[in-house]
Amino acid sequence: MWSMPMSKSAPPAALSALPSEGGDVEVWWPATTRDFVTIDDVATALIDLAGPGDRPGIVNVCSGVGLAYGDIVEAIAAAMDVRATVRSLDRPGIEAVIGDPTALNTAVGWVPAMSLESMASAVRPKEPVRP
Numbered sequence: 001m002w003s004m005p006m007s008k009s010a011p012p013a014a015l016s017a018l019p020s021e022g023g024d025v026e027v028w029w030p031a032t033t034r035d036f037v038t039i040d041d042v043a044t045a046l047i048d049l050a051g052p053g054d055r056p057g058i059v060n061v062c063s064g065v066g067l068a069y070g071d072i073v074e075a076i077a078a079a080m081d082v083r084a085t086v087r088s089l090d091r092p093g094i095e096a097v098i099g100d101p102t103a104l105n106t107a108v109g110w111v112p113a114m115s116l117e118s119m120a121s122a123v124r125p126k127e128p129v130r131p
Contacts, residue, residue: 022082030070033096035062041112048108062099063114075116
């Protein structure tokens with residue numbers, strides 16, 4: 001059984017440790033929902049926000065889309081074509097944290113796109129690079 005630590009500092013990339021053969025995956029609370037963005041979107045947003053033009057005082061770099069940890073595990077398993085059973089460690093915390101991208105969209109004209117499919121694609125194990 002693989003246990004996915006979900007502390008405040010645990011990166012979502014830890015999901016890529018899903019065993020290649022699938023199996024049971026423990027998460028603190030599968031319904032925990034967060035607003036994820038890629039590092040590329042964060043970098044692009046910061047560059048765009050540093051450019052010319054009026055900017056609001058505070059801008060959330062977020063997608064406005066909430067993804068639940070349990071759903072992410074299932075999407076990664078599906079992308080890897082393996083079976084995964086999500087098991088809860090029954091350690092609920094803050095149920096949902098989803099940002100409001102309105103100021104970002106107003107300031108730079110775009111919002112990061114995020115979905116279960118893009119999350120699974122971003123963190124699923126890649127083929128090893130051969131020399």
